[in-house]
Amino acid sequence: MILRAKNIEFYYDSNQKFQIPDISLDAGDQMLVIGKSGSGKTTILNIIAGLLKPKSGTVTIDGTDIYSLKGSQLDKFRGKNIGIIFQKPHILAPLTVEENLQLANFFVKENTQMIEPLLKELGIFDKKKARINTLSEGEAQRVSIARALVNKPKLILADEPTASLDEENAAAVVRLLQTQAKKYNAALIIVTHDQRVKDHIPNQIIIGGQL
């Protein structure tokens, strides 16, 4: 079992609790979390990523209860085991593509030797010295995927990865995430309200009612 989220409860206001189902995923499993905007699906993602402590319940990743980790331990654990892809690529602009990936390696104090193979695989190897402002939207999104994968995470979380992409790119990104997750035997969760993604992954949970 790679991920188990049990009895998670979270609210900003106790009258408006988020309904969060239990989730458990094995290595290589893929899941879609579908919900309207404001339904709390990003909140779920943040809780699973160790970014937002739930009011109660446990999140266990690869046997570690992540909210029992203290401060920087949790940061290091997250950097090592969880790859996060955001709606916008959020590449650090002062750094080149390659340096963005090196930074991810640096923060977990590991050299995974993954930078070159990943960039080649995602078709952006020739952009490795490029800066973010010279990349297209699709390329930038691929860089952010490469950065999320460079530390060989056991769990990949993607928050609306297709929202700002056109039809063709959206499908390509989802396929890319799926193949990469398979290849490194990582569990994959995609959070989205994008109807176009629905057909790609059969394992789905729906938050806050039907779309």
Next chain:
Amino acid sequence: MNMIKLSWKYLIAKPLSTGLNILLLGLGLAIITVLILIQDQFENKMTKDAEGIDLVVGAKGSPLQLILSSVYHIDFPTGNIDLKDAMALSKNRLVKNIIPLGLGDNYQGYRIVGTNHDYLTLYSATFSQGNAWEKPFEVVLGHEVAEKIGLKTGDTFIGSHGIGSSSHEHDAHPYDITGVLEPMGNVLDKLILTSIESVWYTHDEEHNHATHEAPIAKKGFPITDQDREVTSLLIQYRNPIAAVQLPRFINSKSALQAASPSFEISRLFELLGIGVKLIQGLAIVIIIIAGLGIFIALFNSLKERKYDLAVMRTLGASSWQLFLHIVLEGVILTILGAVVGIAIGHLFLVILVMQNDQGAISSLSAAVFLKEELWILGYAVIVGILASLIPAWNAYQTDIAKQLTKA
């Protein structure tokens, strides 16, 4: 990748803001550098030039002026004193040695100083060419004088009346150069030395060839039956009691005044000190403004960078690493500012020395690095840390989940 490189990348992503902050801090620190360099070298030079001179005696006037003109050769003399008074003083049992000086002429702005061979001994002068003067109108050049006016042993020149700017030339008697001194690193480098007799005979109306060929006095005073004058006397005490009794004794005599170089120089530094303090204050204000500039730059950039910081956290950076990231930016900025400041300070001094090839400033050197300049680096680091503390604390407290959802 490491923390320093990461901070550096963020700095060079904004070259204008980074450059201006470095420059502003650099200017503030440059002023401090120049002050430190000038103060240190002036004090060094001034103590060195006055070494071995316990008391200066000359005509009544400002004691500081007497010291400046007779020891450092930068001000005008207070006037002349009677040779008889001077010789009477040399018989005093408290006086160990007495060196007479006769001033009043120059050659191309370099002062011609009439004295005896004791003056050379006082500064342990050594010759790079030739020997000391033996006859009237024989002169020895200081190293810098020889170099600047391009004369050597065997050459002759005609002195001009007055100190600094010349009024008329003494064309009746050219001076013969018999020697050139080694570079001494003191006041001798800028002087033309000769005998007291030379100075006297230059100003005489009639020419007496017999006396002009007679040997000069190498020690003590020249022997003469005429009424002659000297400008001032450099005195060494025989014992510590002299320091108490001799100045009082001399000052009570109406025609003479005695001044102690060490006392007058510390008084001079006290007077200059007010000006130095003012400039120091100005420099500190500039440094504070530079610190504020760095603070504002970091604080503003933080607004745009909150997202970057949150992304770094998701990549495994701890809160402390983000704190360090911002502090490092401030410290790198200020270290560069210090390096630029020290460089500008030295460059400024080079230009200053180039533009003043005579006088007090020309003896300064820009190629001197002092321990105190390391302190500048230290101060700069402190400014960097102080300026980045609040922005760094903000970075430390970045709420990742909130930041990431906000976009």
